[in-house]
C-alpha cells in the first residue's frame with residue numbers, strides 16, 4: 001500500500017493482464033457479524049483485509065468472539081446470542097458496514113441481557129446519519145443515547161439494565177437515506193424471534209435494493225429465511241436462529257471490479273483486462289455496473305468468478321442512467337464519462353451525499369480540476385468531457401473510491417488531448433486501504449505509461465556524498481522505485497571474485513554482468529538466491545566495483561538492466577552516470593557533493609556503526625583515489641550532467657538535503673496544489 005502524502009500517476013495509455021480482486025467489503029462485514037452472532041465456528045475464506053474489516057474484527061474481538069487466522073482462512077467462533085462482555089467502547093473508523101449493524105445487534109443484546117456499549121468513529125463517521133436506525137431501535141424499546149449530535153454517532157447503546165422489547169407491532173424504518181439501516185435490522189432482529197416472528201416495514205422508497213439482496217442471501221446461508229413482500233415488508237420467522245454454514249467464501253468485491261472493468265473499457269486496446277474473484281454469477285448488486293460499462297461501449301465476456309474486458313466503442317458513448325441500483329460503482333461511470341462522446345448524466349444518486357464524503361460535491365470539484373464541465377444537483381451529476389486536460393492534484397476526502405476512480409483520469413493521452421498527456425496527483429493514496437490496500441500496485445502492474453512518461457530523478461556524485469541515503473528517502477516520500485546502480489557494479493565484482501575472473505578481463509566481466517541473477521527485496525540483495533547484502537556493502541567491495549566499472553563492455557552489459565528499473569509510478573536512481581548516460585532525459589538531476597574530509601568522516605561513522613574501525617586518513621586517501629578513477633575513466637566518467645542541480649551537503653543534514661530535493665521536484669511538477 002502507498003502511504004505517501006501523495007502519489008503521482010503518470011499519463012497512462014494501455015492496460016492488459018489479470019487482477020485477482022480482494023474480497024467484497026459488504027459481504028465480509030456482514031459475514032463477520034453473522035459469524036460473530038452465530039453459535040459455533042465459521043471458517044471464512046478470502047475475507048477482505050482492509051481498514052473497514054479490521055475495525056469490525058477488532059470490535060468482535062472486544063466483544064469476546066474467537067478469531068483465529070490460518071492462511072487465507074479466518075475461523076470465527078460466535079457469541080451464540082450470549083454477551084461475553086457487558087461493557088465496551090468500540091471504535092469503528094469510517095466503516096458504515098460496521099457501525100450500523102453493530103449498533104442494531106448490540107442494542108438488542110444490551111437491552112435483553114443488560115449491557116452498555118459506546119460506538120464511535122472518525123470525525124466523518126460522526127457526520128454520517130444513523131438517526132433513522134436509532135429511531136427504529138427506540139420503537140422496540142432499546143435505550144440509545146446520543147453522545148454528540150442527535151441522529152449521528154457517537155452513541156451509547158443500552159444502559160446496563162434489562163429492558164422488555166416490543167415486537168408485537170411492525171418495526172418501521174426509513175429506506176430512502178441508507179439501505180444499511182434496514183440491513184442492520186435484518187441482521188440483528190433474528191435475536192428477538194424466540195417467541196414470535198418479527199416484522200420490519202420500510203418507509204419511503206428503499207434505495208440500493210441489491211444490498212438488501214446480499215443481506216437476505218447471507219442470512220439464508222446462516223439458516224434464516226426472511227419472508228419478503230416487495231421491498232416494503234420483511235418478516236423474520238419465529239425461531240430464526242443463526243446457524244453457521246461451517247464454511248463460507250467471500251466473493252471478490254464487485255465495486256472494486258468496476259475500476260478494472262473501466263480499465264479494460266478505456267485501455268484494453270490490444271488485449272483484455274481479466275478480472276478474477278467476481279463474475280457474472282456475483283451476488284453483489286454492483287456487478288450490474290458491467291451493463292452500464294457495456295452501454296458506454298465496453299466489450300465484456302464473463303462466467304462464474306471471472307470477467308474479461310476490452311475496449312469496444314471509442315470514444316466511449318455518453319450515458320443517461322438511473323444509478324440507484326449501483327450507488328458505489330456508479331462513481332466509476334463519472335470518471336469514464338471523461339472519455340465519452342458527450343455529456344453523461346448519472347441520476348438518482350442522492351445517497352452519494354452521505355457516504356465517506358459528499359461524493360457528488362467531491363466528484364464535481366475534482367473532475368472540474370482535470371478540465372471537465374460539471375453540473376450537479378441534489379441527486380444527480382452531469383459530466384461533460386474536458387476540452388483540454390489539466391494536470392490536477394486530486395483531493396481524496398479520505399474516500400477510497402475518490403482515489404481509485406480519479407486515478408483512471410491518468411488515461412488522458414487516450415483522449416483528443418495533444419501531446420503525451422498529463423499526470424494526475426492523488427493526495428493521501430492510503431485512503432484506498434478502506435477496501436483495496438493494493439489498488440495502486442495492481443493498477444501499475446496492469447497499466448502501461450505513455451512513452452517517456454515514467455518520471456526519473458537522477459542522483460549522482462562521488463562516494464559517501466550521501467547519494468544512497470538521499471535517493472532512498474526521496475523514493476520513499478514519493479512512492480517511487482529505487483535503483484542503487486552501484487550495487488550492480490559491486491555485485492559484478494563479487495561475482496567475479498567468486499568465479500575467479502580477473503578484474504582486468506573485460507570480456508569475462510561483461511559476460512558475468514550480463515548474466516547477473518540479482519534480486520532486491522526488503523532492503524536485502526540476493527545474487528543467485530544467496531543473500532549478499534553484507535559483503536556488498538563492504539568498503540573493499542566498493543573499491544573492487546570502481547575497478548570493474550572502468551570497462552566499457554561491463555557498463556554496456558548493465559545498461560539494459562538499469563533501464564528496467566524505470567517502472568510505474570517513477571524511479572529515483574543513484575550512481576555516477578544516472579543523469580549523464582543511463583537516464584539523460586531524467587526530469588530532475590541532482591549532483592551531490594561534500595568535501596572529501598566530510599565524506600571520509602561520514603564513511604568512518606557509517607563503518608563504526610557496523611562495528612568496523614577505519615582510520616580517517618586512509619579512508620580519505622581511498623576515497624580520493626576512487627573519485628579520481630571514477631572521474632577520469634574513458635567511459636561514463638563521474639561528472640555533473642549539464643542540466644544537473646548541484647547540491648553540496650557538507651553543511652546540510654540528511655532531512656534538509658531531502659527537503660531541498662523534494663522542493664526542486666515539486667517546483668518542476670505541473671500541479672498547482674500540493
Ligand SMILES: Nc1ncnc2c1ncn2[C@@H]1O[C@H](COP(=O)(O)OP(=O)(O)O)[C@@H](O)[C@H]1O
Nearest residue numbers: 463464465466467468469602606649652653654
Ligand atoms: N547530508 C548528510 N549529512 C550528514 N551525513 C550524511 C548526509 N547524507 C548521508 N549521510 C551519511 O553519510 C554516510 C554515507 O552515505 P551514503 O548514502 O552511503 O553515501 P553514498 O551512497 O553516496 O556512498 C551514511 O552514513 C549517511 O547516513
Ligand SMILES: Nc1ccn([C@@H]2O[C@H](COP(=O)(O)OP(=O)(O)O)[C@@H](O)[C@H]2O)c(=O)n1
Nearest residue numbers: 463464485486489542545546549575576577
Ligand atoms: N552508476 C554507477 C554506480 C557505481 N559505479 C561504480 O561503482 C562503485 C561503487 O558504487 P557505489 O555507488 O555503490 O559506491 P559508494 O558511492 O556507495 O561508495 C563506484 O565507485 C563507481 O566506480 C559506477 O561506475 N557507475
